Amino acid sequence: MGVRTANVQDGDMGETLASLAQTIHGRWDHDPAESYTARLLNGEEDELLKKLAEEASEVIMACKDDDHDHIRYEAGDLVYHLLVTLERYGVTLPELAGELNARMR
Numbered sequence: 109m110g111v112r113t114a115n116v117q118d119g120d121m122g123e124t125l126a127s128l129a130q131t132i133h134g135r136w137d138h139d140p141a142e143s144y145t146a147r148l149l150n151g152e153e154d155e156l157l158k159k160l161a162e163e164a165s166e167v168i169m170a171c172k173d174d175d176h177d178h179i180r181y182e183a184g185d186l187v188y189h190l191l192v193t194l195e196r197y198g199v200t201l202p203e204l205a206g207e208l209n210a211r212m213r
């Protein structure tokens with residue numbers, strides 16, 4: 109497990125996701141030796157997809173422990189890896205929002 113983030117404050121999810129997605133989008137041409145995101149975007153497809161599955165499992169394990177802070181921490185890893193996955197496969201956040209909006213009833 110990595111170092112848990114200290115002193116986390118609430119934020120605006122829409123703004124945060126948009127900002128993180130923009131950062132990830134800008135990482136395509138960064139040096140993979142210096143940017144983990146660039147490595148996931150340009151590296152072996154399975155490296156990213158395995159990581160996505162691993163992060164989902166870590167959320168599940170944190171839920172089984174009923175550990176609030178750990179769930180939040182692992183959810184952060186999962187959402188980051190999901191955003192990298194969406195970027196790699198060309199699905200934008202507005203498109204995802206449209207998908208979710210279309211299901212609202």
Ligand SMILES: N=c1c2ncn([C@@H]3O[C@H](COP(=O)(O)OP(=O)(O)OP(=O)(O)O)[C@@H](O)[C@H]3O)c2ncn1[C@@H]1O[C@H](COP(=O)(O)O)[C@@H](O)[C@H]1O
Nearest residue numbers: 109110111128131132135142143144145146166184185188
């Ligand atoms: N939000 C993230 C982010 N979340 C997680 N990670 C990385 O994802 C990896 C998670 O892998 P692991 O689960 O194995 O690591 P771990 O957290 O030590 O282990 P667990 O606790 O999950 O078991 C770590 O290397 C983290 O650093 C992230 N790497 C980058 N970002 C964002 O992406 C931006 C660009 O970063 P670069 O990738 O450096 O360009 C950064 O400014 C951040 O905003």
